[in-house]
Amino acid sequence: MGRHNSSKIIRCRYYTWKLFRRGTIYYADGRSNATNLGKHSLNSKTEEDALQKLQFLDEKMARKTGLIPRESEPAVVSDSKAPISIADGWARFIEHCDRPAVMGGVSRNTLKRYRAVRDKHIEFCTQKSIREWSQFGNQQTEQYGRWLDEKKYASLSIYLEMTLIVSVVKWLIDQKLLDAKHRIQATLTKPSGTDTYCYSRQQMARMLEFCQTSEPGRWIRPILVALATSGMRIGELIALRWTDIDFASKSIRIADERFSGRKEIRGRNRTTKGKRSRSVPLNPALESVLHELERHSDGYVFHGAKGARVRAKRVLDIFKREIRNALKTEFPVARGEIGFAQGTIHSFRHYFVSEAFRQGATEAEIKDWVGHRSSEMVHHYRHLRPDDSQRRMQSINFISDDTVSSGNQPEPEVPRESQEG
Template sequence: MPRKYKKGDEPEKHQCQFFNWPIYQRKSGVWYADGRSNGACLKRTSLGSKDRDEAISNLHRLDRVQAENLGLVPRSRSDPGKKRLTLTAGRKLFDDHNERPILVGGTKPSTRKRYRAILDKFLQFALTIRISEWNQITERTLSEYAKHLADLGYARKTIYGELNLLKTAFKWLCNEGHIDREPLKLKLRKAECERAYCYTSEEVNAMLTHCAETKPLGWLYGVITALACTGLRIGELASLKWSDIRFHDRTLTIADESGFSDQQGSDRRSTKSSRSRHIPLRNELHALLESLPQTEAYVFRGPRGGRLKPDTVRNILVREVIEILTPRFPKKFAGQRSFADGRLHSLRHYFCSVCANTGIPERIVMEWLGHADSEMVRHYYHLNDEESRRKMDQLPPIGDIPDGEKDNGEDDDLAAAS
């Protein structure tokens, strides 16, 4: 017998092409269709969505499928594989798409690794809300996932990046015809991220002095000097070779070798922007490089004389330098970021701030840093916008309003009173 519904809890009824379907929403939020009143062995069936519009769309497909199963109409010749796609199968298609050669739009191994971690996390969440197919994903699904990540304490920038990837994957599956849907239209507000702490010149000088006076940290003195003089990422500095240094014209090259064919993949160096760039040598760095022994292929060595490892540099910088010097640079106010929050990447920010304060054109700094577009670079140039400061200084003192504007204000007050 069909279920008897309580008063006020009656299901919606939808007349499709072949059957009349009552639909209702369970406590989980998922919509169901009750086909028992139609006879012919039709049962209650999940419509696979918490979104009403999507559920009704799925209902019309269910109506057609049931009619085909009962022999009321010939079976459709359309490929059902393109109508329904499991999360696992769709993820495999997207992974294969990203593994194309970089020349034709593929992504780097590091990028693919990050994508896999994001998709793994989302697929686990989808199972908890009984979503098993890409067809079931809606804007509401992504909103629920965003709340889930926020509840777990993820930063807004991280949530933005993960949702953006899911929208990209969904759009690609739609455009390639793997699912019969329109791309998701959920609008995302780009998050303003918290930037790395920017060292002051006094703090950088203190770190250099500490390393120079501490014999076991002599190798770190060179690393800090190079990062402060170039704004390089630590991975770029660690892979810097003597063949990249041109002493005759005082230039170093950050090489991207991802397109080279005469090297093994593990030996190819690559940059975040996938292009090489050239940086002039400052006097301090030029003198440092000339003092280093050129006995190995790589310029900078680790604490034991071996290959420089970024994680080793990060750990020793915090433990042997930042923690020791922190009492000299305490926080001035509660909640304020200070020297204790500084890390290796803070030297990149320091370099950018020095360039902005020195008047180096923004375009040149972006070229040195390897950015086609950079919010971080614009931030420091905005802080040093002399024209903006001059305009602010031109404003009259508080209460000293020009006569013309004062008269207009009085006229407005009289007009309002009348």
Template sequence: MNTKIKNVNTNNERVGEVASIFNRNGVWYINMQIRGKQMRKSLKTSNKKEARARALALERELLKGDTVKTVESEPVLITDAIEALIQSCKTEELRPKTISKYRQVLKDVAEFAESRNLYKLEQLDVRFVDAYRQYRKQKGAKPKTIYTEVGVIRRLLLFAKTRRMLNEDPLDGLKLTEPKTEPQPFWNWDELELILESSSKVHRPVFTFLAETGLRIGELRWLTWDDVDLKQGLIHIRPKDNWTTKTGNVRSIPISDRARGVLQKQPRHSRWVFTARASPKYPQGDHQVSERRLLESLKRTLKKLKLKGHLHTFRHSFISRAIVQGIPEAIIRTWVGHVDHKTLQHYTHIANRESQAAMRRLNRPDA
């Protein structure tokens, strides 16, 4: 199979109510949806300013219904549908991270399609998806990743159908089995304490705070002093600037004694609670901590201790510890936000195992 990937230009400039223009091989084209049909026509100019004027004039005529029959209806291009979906996601104010993920996945899909000489949206059928899944598997993508990417393709096609870019869903009848969730690693109390004791002094406050709160690393990076209420003993996790929480919801977490100790020792020379060290680029040391550097530091510690895990394992360990301690699931959810039900089931199993082990110790006859 040919896996040579070419660059695909998905740029498209809106110039009117329904008309957009795009450049192909130096010539400008008009692209628009009229009465549920995709209309595309060469504007026969290489000048962008002239192309805009011609596109607007043609749009006015088409909207009046004067020349609809003079323009050929063509199948929707994959790249046009992608751009339309991305613009719709922006209008719906989806999280920038989600939009970025859609854009990257669909860019890869479009490039793979072009490598197979496929350009029309209707060509993203079951055979294409099968080939794409095999291609991604050969590239080393995990089953969960491939499953998620096919879900993005499905979203593109369903969106296109609602916008009348397609009459039928090319993936109608496709059924995929969701891959089994791999058990997430977690550390017991002794392992967690050993990790914190062995970690870099520079990054230990961050690791301790993650362990005490169950925060996601992104939530910690965007935590400001305005989010910290030491008087009420609460940390508020809420959207700010161009960042939002995973689900967009706001929640508050009680501050443990250990977490309070970390906060009280943090310098307040920046709006951010946790900052990276000063550098030539940031001589004041007032910028957000780097997730990459934190992970590298943690990995060095785990390698030395011969343990597995990553930054998110602090969160898993927090949830596991809460369940083992008998904290009700409803309260845990108010602390940590969205948690997959299967994940909680896994931790509940751990709690049951710990409970049974405790009973065996209780009933062990004295030596």
């Protein structure tokens, strides 16, 4: 453990904290209070940013310990609202989102994403000396969007983050914590399309073949087959249990257990992004792989090389190092273009949707398999390849004339009932 740099005693609204820095990161130590509040990383590299986040932490711990009631609201005595700080507003909003799912609360992954947006927004506000939500209006919203763009965030990420900021402001207004005059009027256009690379069948076959040449490759191969033949997200695949697989009916159940009280108590309830369970037909290639896997006592299908629970980051790291990087010279791409070298684990989901379309699956079937209700999202995953377009174009006869160069073929005979109709 490294030594602490110089520390400061900070008396916040509810508790007293020792603020110190270890290396380049600031921490807050609340163990000196009557209630031991523990030690927390503020994930800040500047003292000003750390102090902002400390106010949020102080409020959070006060709610957690019962010093202030959960979901408490200040009494509203007039249209003039007491100023609410950026950190305090975020604390209240995130606590609201962290309510039970049956009450409309969001998933753990969504909450994690909200906290990441919060941290970036607080960083921006600290740089701009914006301390209260009443100071964050339309002009500041536009500046925040430009700030994200300068940091090279993707267009979709900027859209989602700014949409969340607008939602936070709306919620603060609805809760009577902010005057309605501070409502943000922003026109946001959701980006369409995707720049996620989609593997070709040739590339998929080569990757699975190459997996056989190394120990890490042989470990990851069943996972890649499962991703390519089921359309599961990596989180869904990691949580898959043997009881979810019905070999008799040849189907896989991808479970959403957010409302299972018994499993929630045990901390084992699984959730899906679509907030509902779904069933996927068991592809023969996947069935063959599953029969070869060793079954462990914990009931999960996939495990690490040494038998521990597999982690998404571990899968990605092994895939990039052992498979993608080793094969990228076999599938070169022009400078500046997106190609095989930019493929990710999520690319397997795009591959599944694209191949299912190419080989005759209906849109309705694919929506059920990948767990999307809208056709727009399915189209987001679908990639039409150049050879598909060529094949389709060659099969279309635009001019019903014997002089067409493709050959003199007679027009199909029209059924008599059609002629009479």
